[in-house]
Amino acid sequence: MTQELEMRFIEQSHQLDTSATSPLSALRAKGLKSFREQGFPNSRMEEWRTTDINPIRNVNLSYLHKIDSPQCDQHALTGAWWRAVLKDLPTVTSWNGHVAANSKHPDVPCVDMRILTDNDHTPATPGAVPGRVAELDEYPFAALNTAFLEQAICVTAAAVADDGETQPALHVAHCVSATDGNPHVHPRLVIHVQPNASLRLIESTCGVTDQPYLVNTVTEIVLEEGASLEHIRIQDDAPGAFSFGNIYVRQEANARYVSFALNMGAAIARNEFLVDLKGEHAECVLNGLYTGSRSQLLDTHSIIRHSVPHCTSSELYKGIMDGDSRGVFRGLIHVLPHAIKTSAYQTSRALLLSKTAKVHAKPQLLIFNDDVKCSHGATVGGLDLDAFFFLQSRGLSPSRARGILTAAFGGEPFRELEFSELTSALTDRLREQYAE
Amino acid sequence: MLTITDLKASVAGNDILKGVNLSVNEGDVHAIMGPNGSGKSTLANVLAGHPAYTVTSGTATYKGENLLDKEPHLRAREGLFLAFQHPVEIPGVTNAYFLKNALNALREHNGEEPVDAVEFRTILEENIRIVGIDNALLKRPVNEGFSGGEKKRNEILQLLVLNPALAILDETDSGLDIDALKIVASGVNHFRADDRAVVVVTHYQRLLNYIEPDFVHVLMDGRIVKSGDRMLAQELEARGYDWIRDELSEGDAA
Ligand SMILES: Nc1ncnc2c1ncn2[C@@H]1O[C@H](COP(=O)(O)OP(=O)(O)OP(=O)(O)O)[C@@H](O)[C@H]1O
Ligand SMILES: [Mg+2]
Numbered sequence: 001m002t003q004e005l006e007m008r009f010i011e012q013s014h015q016l017d018t019s020a021t022s023p024l025s026a027l028r029a030k031g032l033k034s035f036r037e038q039g040f041p042n043s044r045m046e047e048w049r050t051t052d053i054n055p056i057r058n059v060n061l062s063y064l065h066k067i068d069s070p071q072c073d074q075h076a077l078t079g080a081w082w083r084a085v086l087k088d089l090p091t092v093t094s095w096n097g098h099v100a101a102n103s104k105h106p107d108v109p110c111v112d113m114r115i116l117t118d119n120d121h122t123p124a125t126p127g128a129v130p131g132r133v134a135e136l137d138e139y140p141f142a143a144l145n146t147a148f149l150e151q152a153i154c155v156t157a158a159a160v161a162d163d164g165e166t167q168p169a170l171h172v173a174h175c176v177s178a179t180d181g182n183p184h185v186h187p188r189l190v191i192h193v194q195p196n197a198s199l200r201l202i203e204s205t206c207g208v209t210d211q212p213y214l215v216n217t218v219t220e221i222v223l224e225e226g227a228s229l230e231h232i233r234i235q236d237d238a239p240g241a242f243s244f245g246n247i248y249v250r251q252e253a254n255a256r257y258v259s260f261a262l263n264m265g266a267a268i269a270r271n272e273f274l275v276d277l278k279g280e281h282a283e284c285v286l287n288g289l290y291t292g293s294r295s296q297l298l299d300t301h302s303i304i305r306h307s308v309p310h311c312t313s314s315e316l317y318k319g320i321m322d323g324d325s326r327g328v329f330r331g332l333i334h335v336l337p338h339a340i341k342t343s344a345y346q347t348s349r350a351l352l353l354s355k356t357a358k359v360h361a362k363p364q365l366l367i368f369n370d371d372v373k374c375s376h377g378a379t380v381g382g383l384d385l386d387a388f389f390f391l392q393s394r395g396l397s398p399s400r401a402r403g404i405l406t407a408a409f410g411g412e413p414f415r416e417l418e419f420s421e422l423t424s425a426l427t428d429r430l431r432e433q434y435a436e
Numbered sequence: 437m438l439t440i441t442d443l444k445a446s447v448a449g450n451d452i453l454k455g456v457n458l459s460v461n462e463g464d465v466h467a468i469m470g471p472n473g474s475g476k477s478t479l480a481n482v483l484a485g486h487p488a489y490t491v492t493s494g495t496a497t498y499k500g501e502n503l504l505d506k507e508p509h510l511r512a513r514e515g516l517f518l519a520f521q522h523p524v525e526i527p528g529v530t531n532a533y534f535l536k537n538a539l540n541a542l543r544e545h546n547g548e549e550p551v552d553a554v555e556f557r558t559i560l561e562e563n564i565r566i567v568g569i570d571n572a573l574l575k576r577p578v579n580e581g582f583s584g585g586e587k588k589r590n591e592i593l594q595l596l597v598l599n600p601a602l603a604i605l606d607e608t609d610s611g612l613d614i615d616a617l618k619i620v621a622s623g624v625n626h627f628r629a630d631d632r633a634v635v636v637v638t639h640y641q642r643l644l645n646y647i648e649p650d651f652v653h654v655l656m657d658g659r660i661v662k663s664g665d666r667m668l669a670q671e672l673e674a675r676g677y678d679w680i681r682d683e684l685s686e687g688d689a690a
Contacts, residue, residue, distance in 0.1 A: 385487070386524045391534070393484050394594065395512040395541035404537070408528025408577075415528075 005057050006039045009184075012063040013147045020118040024149050027131050031146025034136040041140050050328045050360045051270060051299045056242050059212045061184040063148065064096045082234055082262075085425045086202060091171040096178075097185030097215075098151055108168045110197065112156045127192040128154040133220045133248040135274060142246040142272075145186040145218040152188040157199040157227075167230075169200040176207040176215055176241070184214035191220070193227035193255075200230040200419060205245070206265070207238030216244040223255035225279060230258045230418060237265035239294070245271040251311075253279030260417050261288035262426070263298045270299035270328075277304070277311040277339075284313040287413035291430075292325030292357065299328035306339040313343070316413045319350035320406060320434070321357035332364040333374060340371040348378040351409050353434075403435030437462050437602055437633050438483075438503075443494035444658075445482045452478045454658035455494065460602070465634045467644055467669060470655035471677050476637045477521050479655065480606045484518040485511050498602070513545035515601030519591035519608045521637075526578040531590065532560070534578050535597055542598060563596040566626055568619045584611035592623040603627060604635045609643040621646030641673035654680055 013032050017025070040056070041048040090106030092099060092113065099115050106113070112124035123129045130152040136143040153172060160168075174187045193199050205215050215237060223229055237243040243266035249257050263269055275284050290298040298321075304313045319327040333344045350359035363376035383405055391401035407430035414423045438460040445453040452475045460466055470476055482489045483496060485508035496503040498516060506514075526534065539559075540550040551559070564571065567589045579587050588608050595603055608620055624647050628634060636647060644652070644666055652669045654662040654677070662668065662680055 384524075387526050389486055389508065390520070390524045390526070391538075392508040393486075393512055393518055394534075394538040394598065395509055395545070396537060397509050397541070398507070400537070400541070401509075404529055404534075405526070408526065412528055 003039065003057070005061075006035075008061070009144065009147070010036060015063075016148070016150060017118060022118040022121050023129065023131075024116065024118055024121060024152070027146055028149050031136060031143050031149060034143035035140060035147050038140040038143055047138070047301065047330070050326075051268075051297065053242070053268060055268060056214065059182050059214075061182050061214055064181075064183045064185070080206065080236055081425055081429045082204070082236065082422070085422050086171050086204075089169050089171040089202065091173055092153060093173045093175060094153070094187050095175055096183050097148075097174070097187050099153060106170065108170055110158045110160050111168050111170060111199065112158070113170070114154050116152045116154050117150065123154055124156040125192055125194070127194075127222050127224070128156045128190055130154070130188050130190050130220060132190075133222060133250045133276070134218050134246070135248065139246055139272065141216050141244045142218050145188060145216050145246065148186040149188055152190055154190040155192065155199075155201075157191070157193045157197045159194060159197040167198050167200055169202070171202040171204065174203070174205045174215060174217060176205075176209060176213045176238070178207075178209040178211045178213055182212050182214075184216065187215070187217045189217065189219045191222070191229065193221075193223045193229050195224040196226040197224075198228040200232070202232045202234065204234040204236065205243055206236045207241050209238055210240065211238075212240035212242065212267070213238070214242045214244070217246065219245070219247045221247070221249045221257070223249070223251045223257055223282075225252045226254045227252070228256040228258075231260070232417070232419065232422065233259070233261040233271070235261070235263045235265055235269055235271070237269065239265065239267060241266040243269040247271065247273045249273070249275040249284070251275070251277050251279060251282040251284065254281045255279060256283045258285040258416075259287065260414055261286075261300070263288065263290035263300070266296065266298075268297045270301065273300075273302040273304075275302070275304045275313070277306050277313065278308065280308050280310045282311045284311075285416070286313070286315040286317075287416070288317045289320070289410050289413050290317075290327055291320045291410065291433075292327055293322040294325060295323065296325040297328070298325070301328075301330045303332045303334060304344065306333070306335040306342045306344065308338060309340045309342070311339065311342055313345070315346040317348045318410055318413055319359050320353065320410050320430075321350060321359055322353040324354075324356045326357070327359040329359070329361045329378075330364070331376070332366065333376070335365075335367040335369065335372055335374065337368040340369055342372040342374070344372070344374045346376040349409075350380045351406065352380060352382055353406075399435040403431040403433075406434035407431040438496065438498050440496045441494055443479075443482070443496060444492045445478060445489050446492055447478060447489050451492070452658055453482065456655070456658070456660055458653065458660060460633045460635060462633055463630045464651065465628065465636070465647060465649045467649040467652045467666075468635060468637045468655050468660075469639065469652065469669065469672055474655050475658045476655050477606055480518055480521075480604050480637060483511075483604060484508060484516065509541070512600075513542055517595055517598060517600035517603045519588075519595060519603065519605040521606040521610070523579050523587040523591055525580045525582075527580050529578050530575055531578050532574040535560070535574075535594065538594070539597055559597055563593055566596060566619075567593045567623050568616075569593060585613060585616045588612055588620060589616065592620055595627060596623060599627075601631070602633050602635070604637070606637045607639065608636070609638050609640060617643060618646060641669040644669045656680065656684075
């Protein structure tokens, strides 16, 4: 199934250095093969039925080689509210998919960061290499990312020496800037959290351009026994962007993965989570908020696989949709026959602020044993009019009341976040934004 | 302070208020009693400006101005307060945050500076003591998971913090234990002053032992059909409403 756009991508991938014999080039070949077989998804495919990506075909996307990629400095980034919260964190920035060779790596205790390339492919730990957990079949965008895998940001977090030390934190920012043309970029991030180690990771995508572009990230996460990761994703791409995030997580025994995803920008955006609970007593929390306006399409897909006993997963996604925007939430909880004593909860709630906004929510449970506690629920509705009136009856203006109620709704998935500065900045932001 | 003339209102297409007349002066405490479904809450909600209720005719003036034209938040800012029969839960908005915002909205309206943290704390602590609720309720979302009595006490807390000119209390005594009843009554008495007025809707004369009303009215089938002093409440407690119905039908027959 190769159409014009697929052909163009395949040609561009061929232009990468094929003579290299590095692990990355082997992966690229694999990614290209998989992408060639799959092509871009279409709405006849079950998982893409409500997500039409055809607008991508109307943009002349081109690959920016490392060398052509403009080097912007941090100042080019706009003063988005969330940047103010993250500004003091150790940060590594990729521009158009590449971290500059000469850029200084942040110095974070217990964290080793390497940029793997064709020329330099020595990982910090054997676990911190790309290709370990990403699945390419059924994930055409991950295959495409792999076909363009020239560089991978690989992070290893080691356990702290004593209990007094604070949890290390790292911000990985993927920025796209297009002086002319429409770049497609494919950042790869690999996170390896060693036994009993913990890390807070913030991953953001944004664009300093008015032009449409495609940003297509793959994040591979391996959490060893007793490891813990707080993973915050902020998608604040430019209004015309196509933004795809493919997140693969593998958790060993007692590992804890907590994800908070905030989807705000782009014209079409989709996050796909695939979480594999491989060790007993692993715990996974997938929470998120999407806020749409205009004709944005914001999609979240997740699969949580319970393959062993005694694991817990919980998922809370909320959407605030205005204008003609569309939200999609599809979550599959897959409990395998051996995974007894599984607890899995999933909730999807959407607030529609206009008559033309829509949300498609589809929870799915696939459970192959009887000894589980699972539940799911989905609601879609408008503002609670009694609450809205109540606040006004106490003197709050209608706009302030609307802002407060909307922020309270949208802030819920982030309430458990230990990074409370971000939660309160988000709530403030929502309160203002929806007070019109 | 408040003058209601021949007020008619409907909800969901049903006529509920069928010509209410009531005049409330500064310093007054009025009690409104009446059978279930007679329109007491409808009257209260119409005065507060609830959008589900439609005024079909009649007038209500408050402090000399047309009340019914005003948006609900402006009515509140000008001193009208309704303690709800069924207080609504607001997940995700803490009680303290809500109260502070409400207080600042009133202050801004009156051209005053917003409260600072210390001042707000003082106001809260003073009033929490009066209504006897746990400090922890301030950090919880408004009314979420509150017991019935806690919700009612929370309404009184709002009354005391926001300090309006006209308080309408819709069955604030329902669902309260004896102690709570006294606490709510003492909250109301604390609030009572020469330049303020109170309208209490209640089913029980018991509350009126603690809050002594100047006037008692009976609202039946969308009209105030009888008014009197606090002796009327005792009579209603003893005899129910049938004798009033009988009186009315005799009146109609004559
Ligand atoms: N939102 C609504 N939709 C439809 N009917 C309503 C609504 N609100 C009130 N009503 C009806 O209006 C009538 C009067 O209700 P109201 O709540 O004013 O009575 P009340 O006198 O306060 O009764 P109670 O003593 O039980 O509180 C009732 O028949 C009620 O069912
Ligand atoms: Mg009532």
